Amino acid sequence: MAENPVNEHYYAVIMAGGGGTRLWPLSRKARPKQMLRLLEERSLFQTSVERLLGLFPYERIFVVTIQEQAAELQEQCDQIPVENFIIEPMPRGTASVIGLAAVALQQHDPQAVMAVLTSDHFIGNEENFRRALAAAQDVALDDYLVTLGIQPTYPATGYGYIQRGEALGSYRGKAVYRALRFKEKPDEAHARQMLESGDHTWNSGMFMWKCSRILEEMRLQMPELHHGLQKIARVWGSADQQQVVQQVWDGLASVTIDYGIMEKARQVAVIPADDLRWSDVGSWDSLFDVLESDEHGNIVMGGEHIGVDTRQSLVYVNQEHRLIVTIGVDDLVVVDTGDVLLVCRKDQAQKVRQVVDQLKKKGTEYI
């Protein structure tokens, strides 16, 4: 168990407003990935909350989401106080999510240190995760913007990379480095270089910083956002809050925290966390990293399945009274949600996105 820092100024902010469709057809606009009970009885959102316990009490766990998803998330985790659910009028990128949460927390506690966390990732080793967060809290107290870096295991082109520089010392036994450079999703050649360099980690999208520190960085780098956030801060908790947030959000461009802040920020630290068994569960094939397969390498979830000469394949069915038969297939993903059937080679699972884009254009019922 990580030593509980028992610091009343530590807060967790879970970003849970996304509408990702990378696990389409299971994830949909109205039922995004974080709400799915995919890996176990609990949804990804629920496990994202539960792995924080011991480090944060429910009262200091905040959730940023959109109106459409708030009720379902509150129901999935009703120990979090309702007032800790912060509603964004519409998604405007992670920079604005974080800015809004920082304003809310600072109103609540001017000394707040916030962990920025994802709601739809898998973390196999939760104990190591809490250790990394506890170390990150200490680093954040030294006025760093802290990122959690994931040890890369293959030349992924779907993640951002962070290059580390000089060692900043050891915090709670974890080596901490200055972050030299953020590199967004690279091409394969660059990804391979960075993997081989040994001094790059994947950007996990999880951060730790003082609210005051990130807001100051926004003032310098994203003055328009900062200006809007100040307006919101002035009415926070008043009857005007909702209207002002709406008005500010209407004028915002969608910007990620990586692009908007991290790439140019001063005093950024990275904690390489190589022992989390982390996955962003970003495509169907990623389930093979996080779920146990049977003796033929298959993962079968739901439904009745008969496999003849079937190997390294995933079968997901959420329909009752349905028999799935696979014969002579390797490395195949079969997902049956009743209205949609996806049959996809495992190594092409990222192309699901193309199909979703195509369906969006057509305006069909299937997204």
Added chain:
Amino acid sequence: MAENPVNEHYYAVIMAGGGGTRLWPLSRKARPKQMLRLLEERSLFQTSVERLLGLFPYERIFVVTIQEQAAELQEQCDQIPVENFIIEPMPRGTASVIGLAAVALQQHDPQAVMAVLTSDHFIGNEENFRRALAAAQDVALDDYLVTLGIQPTYPATGYGYIQRGEALGSYRGKAVYRALRFKEKPDEAHARQMLESGDHTWNSGMFMWKCSRILEEMRLQMPELHHGLQKIARVWGSADQQQVVQQVWDGLASVTIDYGIMEKARQVAVIPADDLRWSDVGSWDSLFDVLESDEHGNIVMGGEHIGVDTRQSLVYVNQEHRLIVTIGVDDLVVVDTGDVLLVCRKDQAQKVRQVVDQLKKKGTEYI
């Protein structure tokens, strides 16, 4: 158009009582292949009847089936007189089907010549088929048991083979040969030898002969069956008919005409028919021989389909409001019947039978 022989003694007998499950999960016990409207608007049974017109009027087309299938078949082809549907109490192999039909026809017309035809095969060139039948009728008048042989195109292990011997002459422009030998489903090496020999054809399961001639051959080779058939002949058309047929059938072993008669019969002729575009539609992959595929080699039947990098694959759906998405798949068969989804490599489609056998043992609802 084949010259119409206009011979009132020519009859067609369509064997339509099979319960094949080789196109499972579409074909079921209660909905066998011949009833399926698979290839077009008409079922295989309907097209099997229609391609006879011009050679046989409806009144001289007989159908042998089982009670469970009779109503549906009558409905599918209501121009055939109801009394032409001959009911077998239960399937007992093709020898007994043919024997029963021969008895029925001989009661009707002692000079009857019967074509024995399948109900669930595809024949692309119907004109050539009728030509071959017309030739076979002439050969049958010379007291031969006549078989239609299909020109083999690959070393199939799923068909029987017929070796031809001396030429018996030309009938209506078709070369006719003595049949030397019937060889049941061979192993691959033998199949290859026979294919290369040039003097073998596939056994189509379609025959032509005088009723008197086949009954005499049964008397010699299958005396028990013949004895039973004589009992039936004595009561045919009387109130006792059904009961006697039932009683005879209860004591019969299931024997095919090939094994029971053809392998040892005297005076057997084969008409090689190399121009029928014939398929027994015996497995899902066989549909690629009989249906047109699109520019990617795909066959899509029913439902809404989006294919990304999908080639040489078959998608069959008989469900409304269902989207099938295939990504990065080649040579795959996807069949969705609502209660069952089959995903199968094309070259392993014959293994569907293993699955059906497994389900039969389990006694599930899916067969």
